[in-house]
Amino acid sequence: MPELPEVEALSAFLSERLTGRVVARVQSVAISALKTYDPPLGALEGCTVGAVTRHGKFLDIEAGGLHLVVHLARAGWLRWKDHLPEEPPRPGPKNPLALRLRLEGEAGDGFDLTEAGTKKGLAVYVVRDPAEVPGVARLGPDPLDPGLTLADFTALLSGERRRIKGVLRDQSVLAGVGNAYSDEVLHAARMSPYKLAADLTEEEIARLFEALGGTLREAVERSRGLAAGELKAEKKLGLRVHGRTGLPCPVCGDTVREVSFADSSLQYCPTCQTGGRPLADRRMSRLLK
Numbered sequence: 442m443p444e445l446p447e448v449e450a451l452s453a454f455l456s457e458r459l460t461g462r463v464v465a466r467v468q469s470v471a472i473s474a475l476k477t478y479d480p481p482l483g484a485l486e487g488c489t490v491g492a493v494t495r496h497g498k499f500l501d502i503e504a505g506g507l508h509l510v511v512h513l514a515r516a517g518w519l520r521w522k523d524h525l526p527e528e529p530p531r532p533g534p535k536n537p538l539a540l541r542l543r544l545e546g547e548a549g550d551g552f553d554l555t556e557a558g559t560k561k562g563l564a565v566y567v568v569r570d571p572a573e574v575p576g577v578a579r580l581g582p583d584p585l586d587p588g589l590t591l592a593d594f595t596a597l598l599s600g601e602r603r604r605i606k607g608v609l610r611d612q613s614v615l616a617g618v619g620n621a622y623s624d625e626v627l628h629a630a631r632m633s634p635y636k637l638a639a640d641l642t643e644e645e646i647a648r649l650f651e652a653l654g655g656t657l658r659e660a661v662e663r664s665r666g667l668a669a670g671e672l673k674a675e676k677k678l679g680l681r682v683h684g685r686t687g688l689p690c691p692v693c694g695d696t697v698r699e700v701s702f703a704d705s706s707l708q709y710c711p712t713c714q715t716g717g718r719p720l721a722d723r724r725m726s727r728l729l730k
């Protein structure tokens with residue numbers, strides 16, 4: 442799933458290509474992806490794109506006072522096309538195309554939103570104010586907001602009885618961090634994902650805050666200037682523990698381990714994060730009993 446750094450890079454990529462251009466056509470192919478009906482998708486046609494921004498993991502394309510807000514979810518992606526095909530796209534269960542936006546002009550450039558797999562989560566909204574999108578209204582502060590201080594971060598974690606891994610991923614606590622970057626931030630902070638947020642010492646909170654900003658800024662920096670099509674590969678290359686089960690930790694050489702859950706998994710380095718002890722994996726121990 443694209444997280445803050447990838448969506449930030451996508452928004453910069455689109456900002457360069459869309460700002461000042463007129464939307465010629467917007468076609469919804471996967472009807473289930475479109476979550477709003479008023480204003481209709483067609484209201485965007487003929488509007489000039491004013492800005493492309495990001496709210497957490499949401500992309501926001503503003504045109505003519507309307508906002509096309511996109512959440513790519515797990516398997517969604519944006520493909521830029523210098524020349525979109527002339528013939529209208531055909532909907533169908535095997536077609537990964539969810540939405541196509543074409544700009545005015547002879548080239549027929551624009552983008553496709555696609556979604557692979559059967560678990561459809563990609564969501565598109567047309568609203569007059571991005572805060573009308575429930576997922577955007579709920580968002581906590583952005584970790585890259587220069588106004589977010591250590592004191593603010595400390596306040597976000599105070600009295601929080603959940604494990605830190607879950608807290609970092611909670612979009613209403615912090616906007617934009619998902620499963621991959623929460624693994625990366627915790628590795629950079631040398632902290633167990635199972636630690637209870639409320640139990641963190643002042644020193645640990647400071648370390649985590651630094652790791653959060655550092656990891657995300659580094660990832661944004663790496664993605665900057667990359668084309669939409671190159672972002673996924675770049676994200677993979679930059680990760681130290683996430684998705685690297687069984688591979689050596691680039692910091693200490695220990696083997697990266699995994700804990701699996703019903704619909705996700707986390708990765709960590711025992712030497713860097715848990716004093717060398719593997720974390721209990723409830724599913725695994727249940728299977729072994």
Ligand SMILES: [Zn+2]
Pocket residue numbers: 690691692693694695710711712713714
């Ligand atoms: Zn390590």
